[in-house]
Amino acid sequence: MSALDDWRTDLRRWLDDHVPAWWQEEFAATPYEVPERRFDEIRAWQRTLFDAGYMGLTLPRAYGGQGLSAEHELIRAEEMVRASAPPIANQVGVKQCVPALLEYGTEEQKRRFLPGILSADEIWCQGYSEPGAGSDLASLQTRAVLDGDDYVVNGTKIWTTYGTHADWIFALVRTDPEARKQAGIGFLLIDMKSPGIEVAPIVNITTDVDFCQVFFEDVRVPAAHMVGRPTQGWEVANHVLAHERGANLAMLRFGDFLDQIAERARITHRAGRSLADDPSFRQRFAQCRIEFEVLKQQVLQSVEEVRTGRKAGPASSLLKLQMSEYDQRLSRLANEAQGLAAQHWLDDGIDRGIWQWRELWSRAYTIFGGSSEIQRNIIAERILGLPRTGKGRK
Amino acid sequence: MTTLLTDEQLLLRDSARELLAARHPIARVREWTRSEPTRRAEMHAALWKQFAEMGWLGLLLPEEHGGMALTFVEQTIVLEELGRGLVPSAYLSTLLGTALLARSDDAGLAREACPRVAAGDLVLAVAFAEVEGDDPTTFAAHWSEAAGVTGTKAFVADVPVADQIVVAVRDAHDDLVWVLVDRDADGVTVESPATMDETRPLHRVTFEGTPARLVGRLAALWPHAEPIHWLALAAEAVGGCARVLESTVAYAKERVQFGAPIGANQAIKHKCSDMLVRTEGARAITYHAARELERHRDDGAFACSMAKAYATEAYREVAAEGIQIHGGVGFTWEFDCHLFYKRARANEITAGHPDEHRERIARGAGL
Numbered sequence: 001m002s003a004l005d006d007w008r009t010d011l012r013r014w015l016d017d018h019v020p021a022w023w024q025e026e027f028a029a030t031p032y033e034v035p036e037r038r039f040d041e042i043r044a045w046q047r048t049l050f051d052a053g054y055m056g057l058t059l060p061r062a063y064g065g066q067g068l069s070a071e072h073e074l075i076r077a078e079e080m081v082r083a084s085a086p087p088i089a090n091q092v093g094v095k096q097c098v099p100a101l102l103e104y105g106t107e108e109q110k111r112r113f114l115p116g117i118l119s120a121d122e123i124w125c126q127g128y129s130e131p132g133a134g135s136d137l138a139s140l141q142t143r144a145v146l147d148g149d150d151y152v153v154n155g156t157k158i159w160t161t162y163g164t165h166a167d168w169i170f171a172l173v174r175t176d177p178e179a180r181k182q183a184g185i186g187f188l189l190i191d192m193k194s195p196g197i198e199v200a201p202i203v204n205i206t207t208d209v210d211f212c213q214v215f216f217e218d219v220r221v222p223a224a225h226m227v228g229r230p231t232q233g234w235e236v237a238n239h240v241l242a243h244e245r246g247a248n249l250a251m252l253r254f255g256d257f258l259d260q261i262a263e264r265a266r267i268t269h270r271a272g273r274s275l276a277d278d279p280s281f282r283q284r285f286a287q288c289r290i291e292f293e294v295l296k297q298q299v300l301q302s303v304e305e306v307r308t309g310r311k312a313g314p315a316s317s318l319l320k321l322q323m324s325e326y327d328q329r330l331s332r333l334a335n336e337a338q339g340l341a342a343q344h345w346l347d348d349g350i351d352r353g354i355w356q357w358r359e360l361w362s363r364a365y366t367i368f369g370g371s372s373e374i375q376r377n378i379i380a381e382r383i384l385g386l387p388r389t390g391k392g393r394k
Numbered sequence: 395m396t397t398l399l400t401d402e403q404l405l406l407r408d409s410a411r412e413l414l415a416a417r418h419p420i421a422r423v424r425e426w427t428r429s430e431p432t433r434r435a436e437m438h439a440a441l442w443k444q445f446a447e448m449g450w451l452g453l454l455l456p457e458e459h460g461g462m463a464l465t466f467v468e469q470t471i472v473l474e475e476l477g478r479g480l481v482p483s484a485y486l487s488t489l490l491g492t493a494l495l496a497r498s499d500d501a502g503l504a505r506e507a508c509p510r511v512a513a514g515d516l517v518l519a520v521a522f523a524e525v526e527g528d529d530p531t532t533f534a535a536h537w538s539e540a541a542g543v544t545g546t547k548a549f550v551a552d553v554p555v556a557d558q559i560v561v562a563v564r565d566a567h568d569d570l571v572w573v574l575v576d577r578d579a580d581g582v583t584v585e586s587p588a589t590m591d592e593t594r595p596l597h598r599v600t601f602e603g604t605p606a607r608l609v610g611r612l613a614a615l616w617p618h619a620e621p622i623h624w625l626a627l628a629a630e631a632v633g634g635c636a637r638v639l640e641s642t643v644a645y646a647k648e649r650v651q652f653g654a655p656i657g658a659n660q661a662i663k664h665k666c667s668d669m670l671v672r673t674e675g676a677r678a679i680t681y682h683a684a685r686e687l688e689r690h691r692d693d694g695a696f697a698c699s700m701a702k703a704y705a706t707e708a709y710r711e712v713a714a715e716g717i718q719i720h721g722g723v724g725f726t727w728e729f730d731c732h733l734f735y736k737r738a739r740a741n742e743i744t745a746g747h748p749d750e751h752r753e754r755i756a757r758g759a760g761l
């Protein structure tokens with residue numbers, strides 16, 4: 001216990017010294033999104049964390065990890081929140097590729113790829129969605145055909161976050177077009193510098209270039225880069241998804257945000273009084289305060305469930321659904337507290353427009369990682385046991 | 395403190411649920427609502443005896459008062475189960491009354507009352523609101539040592555089965571105080587106007603020079619007892635939500651229209667998912683409030699207020715969707731949907747509408 005406390009104290013001191021000042025100034029209100037225009041600095045931040053021994057805590061040393069416990073991981077999460085530290089650059093790699101490799105990867109794959117993910121030497125992106133396969137991901141068309149020791153990949157992936165920065169992509173590819181659609185999919189690791197790959201940036205709602213479309217034309221990928229069996233990809237992806245939707249302690253920061261919103265509301269005036277004295281604003285503010293507590297308690301509960309060895313199941317959908325919709329209400333409230341100034345954008349706005357940026361960003365939370373509609377389907381079918389839509393018909 | 399229930403707490407929940415389902419199913423609740431006052435009192439006495447045997451009447455009380463010295467978490471578990479079964483009983487009233495008496499300046503009062511409560515020998519009612527509402531600044535009922543209590547209190551639950559009533563009145567200095575009267579004392583008249591929620595009838599009690607014993611100042615006692623009222627109503631709401639959700643999901647799986655269970659339609663599924671979200675949210679904030687009240691016995695009010703606002707509003711929404719998803723049968727007297735909706739509305743309105751609590755939260759959060 002006391003060794004853990006010491007570890008926490010060291011980490012806290014380290015964070016006090018190392019969290020970049022520019023981050024604190026500009027982005028303290030963004031608990032999870034990496035602003036694309038500062039990607040290189042965020043990448044350097046992850047490297048700093050890695051060098052100090054604060055990445056891959058629970059991973060074996062042979063894979064670039066620290067061989068520590070889940071308790072350490074939780075302390076790290078808590079201290080990162082407390083210090084308003086920036087997120088890491090390789091989020092997709094760490095949250096998704098790492099669990100996939102740990103569970104399904106070969107020893108060689110683990111040794112080859114895990115250290116680079118943790119150190120941010122190799123940035124990863126997720127190649128799941130296609131123009132014709134979004135929520136219905138299993139209908140994906142990108143083909144991988146075995147030719148000697150290589151797969152030959154043809155097709156296209158879209159909405160690929162950090163595709164322009166990524167060194168590697170983990171892609172879901174169709175290996176068996178004859179099989180049932182979920183059964184013919186593989187989870188393949190592809191070098192983004194391979195000949196035949198074309199990356200077309202897409203400008204998003206916040207004018208950032210976070211995501212892009214990736215085109216594959218006769219791209220040769222060593223067969224050794226298949227994770228799991230060539231038809232096991234759907235299972236791998238689902239294993240990863242449960243991780244992605246799990247509790248995010250960064251939401252604990254929302255308590256500070258609510259304080260900031262209250263402060264702003266006292267400054268803003270409308271209809272002859274401070275917004276803080278407007279009964280309807282007070283009601284909405286209080287509702288957000290209550291819902292914060294409602295969510296926080298569920299997040300803490302799920303952290304405790306994970307710690308006591310219960311698995312992240314479909315219940316993670318409950319959190320994903322609530323969190324994403326809450327985030328939208330909270331950032332809208334933050335902007336409402338600014339009055340007319342809420343119309344400014346980025347550097348010309350209050351707090352460099354961080355809340356305008358977040359309000360727009362929050363629209364994505366209910367779309368990616370399984371939209372709110374899909375989460376409600378999952379909750380209804382897998383938790384409540386209601387019949388699968390379409391399949392209940394006789 | 396952990397956010398998960400311990401094995402002992404889960405056991406308490408299961409045994410409470412089993413007992414109430416076996417001895418006090420909804421059919422018996424309905425029978426109670428149809429019965430004459432004397433029969434109701436008999437049914438209540440039998441139930442009360444069981445509560446006493448289970449130790450539920452002294453869960454929070456110290457051992458020297460015959461209690462179990464457990465925490466607000468266990469208390470919440472029992473209240474949740476009572477809410478789940480819509481069990482008509484003076485449990486909540488007695489809990490609240492005991493919280494007032496236990497803190498009385500008159501130390502003898504607590505010493506006398508608490509062991510009797512724990513043993514099942516003392517049932518309490520709490521008379522706070524008046525006909526005009528529950529804003530104490532408008533209260534008119536008054537008391538003095540010499541003249542006793544005179545005035546009318548309204549929206550008082552459990553009067554017919556109560557042995558004593560804790561009453562909020564003005565003293566000779568116009569200060570608000572709590573006094574204790576015997577239900578059978580001189581000058582007590584009870585009227586029972588009809589209430590929408592028949593599982594918790596509310597009464598109007600008129601006192602005319604009724605002798606009473608001073609309990610203590612409202613300003614001193616109420617801040618400790620009122621949050622318990624909020625927590626209790628929230629806990630009942632959690633139980634009600636869970637019960638409505640279960641029966642509604644079961645119905646959605648079984649009722650076939652257009653050749654498929656209605657639950658195969660997304661419009662129904664998504665409503666059910668939202669009902670689960672609300673239920674789990676209500677549960678999370680309510681048990682949080684219980685733990686907060688336990689941690690700072692004197693300062694759990696903020697969390698209890700949040701729980702009251704969130705859980706009772708959730709209950710009303712969940713109960714309303716329960717009716718909707720049942721269709722026509724949901725509108726019938728025969729199906730139970732309406733019983734839960736009515737209790738939900740009562741719990742939402744009682745002890746501070748959610749709007750009032752949000753105003754309190756806004757203030758507490760620095761706005």
Ligand SMILES: Cc1cc2nc3c(=O)[nH]c(=O)nc-3n(C[C@H](O)[C@H](O)[C@H](O)COP(=O)(O)OP(=O)(O)OC[C@H]3O[C@@H](n4cnc5c(N)ncnc54)[C@H](O)[C@@H]3O)c2cc1C
Pocket residue numbers: 125126127128129130133134135136158159160161162211364367368369370371372373374377660
């Ligand atoms: C900012 C951002 C970043 C992303 N990053 C990545 C990434 O890095 N890698 C990657 O692979 N993908 C990424 N995505 C893609 C994301 O996963 C998809 O957008 C998502 O799966 C939804 O697919 P779609 O956009 O095709 O919408 P659609 O599936 O076409 O959905 C459109 C609408 O229809 C609804 N809908 C669809 N099916 C159903 C149904 N069965 N029941 C009810 N409603 C339904 C949806 O909820 C939605 O409202 C990203 C998306 C965004 C917005």
